Amino acid sequence: MAVDAQTIEKLAELARIAISEETIDEVSSRLGDVLQLVDQLQAVNTDGVEPMAHPLDEVQVLRKDAVTEPNRREAFLALAPQSEAGLYLVPKVID
Amino acid sequence: MHQLTIAEIIRGLRDKQFSSVELTSHYLERIQQLDSQFNSFITVTSEQALKEAATADARLAQGDAPALCGVPVAHKDIFCTNGVRTSCGSKMLDNFVPPYDATVIHNFQQAGAISLGKTNMDEFAMGSSNETSYYGAVKNPWDVERIPGGSSGGSAAAVAALLAPGATATDTGGSIRQPAAMTGTTGLKPTYGRVSRWGMIAFASSLDQGGPITRTAEDAALMLSIMASPDAKDSTCLDRPVQDYTAQLNDAIAGLKIGVPSEYFGEGLDSEVGARVQDALKEYEKLGAELVEISLPHSKLAVPAYYVIAPAEASANLSRFDGVRYGYRCENPADLRDLYMRSRGEGFGEEVKRRILVGSYALSAGYYDAYYNKAQQVRRLIKQDFVDAFDKVDVIMGPTAPNPAFKLGEKNADPVAMYLEDIYTIATNLAGLPGMSIPCGFAHGLPVGLQIIGNYLDEARMLNVAHQFQQASDWHQQTAPAAE
Numbered sequence: 129m130a131v132d133a134q135t136i137e138k139l140a141e142l143a144r145i146a147i148s149e150e151t152i153d154e155v156s157s158r159l160g161d162v163l164q165l166v167d168q169l170q171a172v173n174t175d176g177v178e179p180m181a182h183p184l185d186e187v188q189v190l191r192k193d194a195v196t197e198p199n200r201r202e203a204f205l206a207l208a209p210q211s212e213a214g215l216y217l218v219p220k221v222i223d
Numbered sequence: 224m225h226q227l228t229i230a231e232i233i234r235g236l237r238d239k240q241f242s243s244v245e246l247t248s249h250y251l252e253r254i255q256q257l258d259s260q261f262n263s264f265i266t267v268t269s270e271q272a273l274k275e276a277a278t279a280d281a282r283l284a285q286g287d288a289p290a291l292c293g294v295p296v297a298h299k300d301i302f303c304t305n306g307v308r309t310s311c312g313s314k315m316l317d318n319f320v321p322p323y324d325a326t327v328i329h330n331f332q333q334a335g336a337i338s339l340g341k342t343n344m345d346e347f348a349m350g351s352s353n354e355t356s357y358y359g360a361v362k363n364p365w366d367v368e369r370i371p372g373g374s375s376g377g378s379a380a381a382v383a384a385l386l387a388p389g390a391t392a393t394d395t396g397g398s399i400r401q402p403a404a405m406t407g408t409t410g411l412k413p414t415y416g417r418v419s420r421w422g423m424i425a426f427a428s429s430l431d432q433g434g435p436i437t438r439t440a441e442d443a444a445l446m447l448s449i450m451a452s453p454d455a456k457d458s459t460c461l462d463r464p465v466q467d468y469t470a471q472l473n474d475a476i477a478g479l480k481i482g483v484p485s486e487y488f489g490e491g492l493d494s495e496v497g498a499r500v501q502d503a504l505k506e507y508e509k510l511g512a513e514l515v516e517i518s519l520p521h522s523k524l525a526v527p528a529y530y531v532i533a534p535a536e537a538s539a540n541l542s543r544f545d546g547v548r549y550g551y552r553c554e555n556p557a558d559l560r561d562l563y564m565r566s567r568g569e570g571f572g573e574e575v576k577r578r579i580l581v582g583s584y585a586l587s588a589g590y591y592d593a594y595y596n597k598a599q600q601v602r603r604l605i606k607q608d609f610v611d612a613f614d615k616v617d618v619i620m621g622p623t624a625p626n627p628a629f630k631l632g633e634k635n636a637d638p639v640a641m642y643l644e645d646i647y648t649i650a651t652n653l654a655g656l657p658g659m660s661i662p663c664g665f666a667h668g669l670p671v672g673l674q675i676i677g678n679y680l681d682e683a684r685m686l687n688v689a690h691q692f693q694q695a696s697d698w699h700q701q702t703a704p705a706a707e
Contacts, residue, residue: 136580143538143583144545144560145576146568155577161639162581168527169597172604179599180606182429182459183415183655184679189458203322209552216547219558 130160224249225385226702229294229442232388236283236293243283243293247276247337250295254339254386260705261362261371263380265300266308267340275337282335291449292335297387299378300341301348302328302433303422311424312344312356312374315544315551315570325422326454327391327433334449339387343377346572347541348398348426350374351644352634355574360631363406364703365669369628372402378436379406385706389437389446393423395430396529397624397648400660403436404623404672407662407701409689410436411443414680415655416461418447419454427536428459430529430652439699440661440689444468447682463680471683472690477511479688480616486522487621487647495666500622503663503673503692507620510691515616519608524601525650526642531585531598532653537575538582544570577638606654613678618688622647623660623672647674657682661689662698670701 136156140147147155201214210217224246227235235241251269258264272295279293303309303321305328310316324332331338345355353361353376361376363369364384371380375392379402382390392399394412403410411434418433425431435446448468454460483504488497504514546552546566553569556562571579585594612619624644634641651658656679660672673692677685693699 135584139580139583139587140564142587143579144542144563144567145571145579146564147576148568155580158577158638159580159584161637162530162577162642163584165639165642166527166531166581166585166594166598169524169531169601170593172524172597172601174597174600174604177600177603179596180603181599183606184461186416186459186461189455189462191455200322204548207319207322207549209546209550218547219556219562221559 131156131163225253227388228439229388229437229445230439232294233291237288243276243279243337244273246293247272247295247339250339250387257384258386260367261364261380261384262359263343263361263377263384263386264297264340265310265312265343265358265377268307268338272337272339279335279337289333289335291331291445293337295337295339295387296331297339297342297378297381297390298328299344299375299390299392301344301393301424302391303424304328304338304341307341309341309424310357312346312358313571313575314357317357317551319550323422326419326452326456327423327450330449330452336449342381342390345374345376346575347424347537348374348393348395349537349574349578351397351401351641353377354631354635355572357572363628364705365407366628367705369630369669370405372405372628374398375436376402379403379408379410382406382408382436382438383703383706385702389435389442391433391450392436393431393433394652395426395533396652397645399434399436400623400648400658400672400674401645403660405628405670407670407698407703408436408438409440409443409659409661409699410434411447411659411682412651412657413447413451413682414461414657416459417680417682418450419452419457419460421454421456425540427533428540429536430533440686440693441469441472443659444472444686466683468683468686471687474687475511476688476691479512479618480515481507481512482515482517482612482616482619484517484519484522484619484621486519491625491643491646492622493626493666496622496625496627496671499664499666499671500673504620506692506695510695517612517616517619519612519650521601521604521608522650525605525653526646528598528601528605528653529649530581530642531594532602534578534582535585535595536582538579538586541575541579546570574638602653605650609654609656618685619676621674623674624648627666627669627671651676655679657685659685659689661692662701664698
C-alpha cells in the first residue's frame with residue numbers, strides 16, 4: 129500500500145520538511161507500510177472506551193504563579209544560528 | 224579494575240583500595256584504546272571527568288562523600304549537559320551545547336558521580352538497532368558485525384565492553400531493555416513519571432522514561448535511587464517519595480507469583496531464545512516461585528498503537544527544531560518557509576522524517592479520531608490487560624526481544640520488520656509500567672534477555688526478583704571477549 133505523491137507533498141508541507149523528488153517514491157512506499165501496520169487498529173471494537181491520556185490517571189499539577197527562573201537571554205541567543213541586537217534573525221518576511 | 228561493579232567500586236573507594244582519579248583514568252584509557260571498535264561514545268569528557276574525580280577524592284578523604292562519590296558513569300546523549308555538546312544522535316543538534324543540566328544529570332552530580340562522556344544513540348531515540356545515529360552505528364561488543372540494540376545502544380555497548388560500570392539511558396518503546404538484552408547487560412525502565420524528563424530531549428512525551436543500564440540488578444538499584452526524584456520542573460513527574468531500591472534486594476522470593484503470558488511465547492519468537500527464557504523460569508521455580516499462566520489478549524495491538532502515538536507525539540515535539548533558535552540551519556535560505564523546509568529536511572535523518580510524516584498524517588484534519596484517539600483507546604485496553612493480570616500475580620516474565628542481535632544493515636530496508644523487534648517491550652510503555660531486562664543465557668552464541676515486568680511503582684520488588692536470579696546464576700557475569 130503506497131501513499132500517493134500528493135498526500136506526501138501535503139504532509140511534507142504540514143511538517144515543514146523538504147522531501148526531494150528523487151526520494152518521494154521511497155518515502156511513499158515506506159509510509160504506506162507503516163500505515164498498513166497501524167490500520168490493524170481499525171478492526172478493534174473500542175465503543176465506550178475512554179482514551180488513555182496518562183497511565184496513572186494523574187492530573188496536571190499546579191504551581192504558584194511566581195517568577196522562578198532568571199532571564200538568560202544572552203545564553204539562549206548565543207545558541208541561535210543568527211542573531212543581532214538581542215533578536216533572532218530570519219529572512220525578511222514582509223516586503 | 225574495569226571488572227568491578229558499581230557496588231564494589233563504592234566499597235573500594237571508601238576502603239581506599241584505589242582513588243577516583245585512578246579509576247576514572249583507567250576507564251578513560253580503555254575508552255581511548257577500545258571504543259574505535261564499538262563507537263559507543265559520541266563525546267568523551269576526559270578533562271572534566273578527571274577534575275570531578277579529584278574533587279571526589281578530596282570529599283572521600285574528608286569523609287563527607289555522597290552515595291556515588293567518585294563513581295564514573297556515562298550518560299546517553301539525550302540528557303542535556305551544561306557546557307557539553309548534546310546531539311541526541313542528530314545532525315540537527317551537532318552543534319548544540321546546552322546552557323543547563325537535565326534533572327537526571329543534576330542528580331548524579333549531587334550524588335558525586337563522575338561523567339565520562341555522552342553515549343551514542345539512534346537519532347532522537349528513534350530506532351532499535353542504533354543504526355540511525357548521525358555519528359554512525361554502534362557495534363555489539365559480543366560480535367562487532369551485529370547491532371547492539373537501540374535506541375540506547377551506546378550506553379549498553381559501553382557497559383558491555385566495560386568502558387563504564389553503568390550508564391543512563393531512556394526507553395520509549397524498549398530502548399533500555401532491548402539493547403540490554405542484545406548486549407548481556409541489565410536494564411531498567413521505571414514506572415512512567417518516576418524519573419524526571421526535564422532536560423531529557425523529548426521523543427514521545429507520554430511514553431519516554433529514563434533509567435539505568437548496568438551489569439547487575441544491585442547496580443541498577445543504586446543508580447535508580449539517584450535518578451528517581453519528584454521534580455517540579457516536569458509536570459508529569461510523579462510527586463511520590465523515592466524508595467531505597469536496594470533495601471529489598473536480599474529478600475527471599477519463595478511464594479512469588481510469576482505471570483507467564485502465553486502471547487509472549489507464540490509465533491515470531493526464536494526457539495533458542497524461547498528455550499533460554501523457559502530455563503530462567505525453571506530456575507525461578509527452584510527459588511520457590513510459582514508460575515501462573517496468564518493472558519494479555521490485546522498484546523498484538525501494542526505495536527500498531529505505538530506507531531500511531533509515538534510518531535504523533537514526536538511530530539509535535541520535534542516541531543521545535545525550526546532552524547531559528549538553536550540547532551542546524553540550511554545555507555542561504557530564500558525565505559522563511561524555505562528556511563524551515565530545508566533546515567528540517569537536511570537536519571533530520573530518514574527514520575526521524577518518516578516518523579514525523581506518519582505523526583502529521585495521524586494528527587491531520589479528518590484523521591485524528593481514526594488514528595490518535597483510536598490508539599489511545601486501545602492503549603487503555605492494553606493497560607487493563609495488565610491490571611487484570613496483576614490481580615493474580617506479583618510480576619510478569621517473558622522474553623525481552625524475539626531474536627538475539629541481528630546483523631548490521633539486516634533490517635534497514637524494512638521499517639516494519641525493525642518495529643517488530645520491540646513487540647514484547649512496547650506494551651509496558653503504553654501501560655506506563657516498569658520493566659527490566661536481565662541476561663539469562665545465550666542463543667546462537669549471543670546474549671538473551673529475560674524481561675521482568677512489575678506493577679506500578681513496584682521497582683523495588685522487580686529489582687529484588689532480578690537480584691535473586693543473579694545470586695543463583697552467572698549469566699550477568701559473562702563478558703564479551705572484545706571487552707578483555
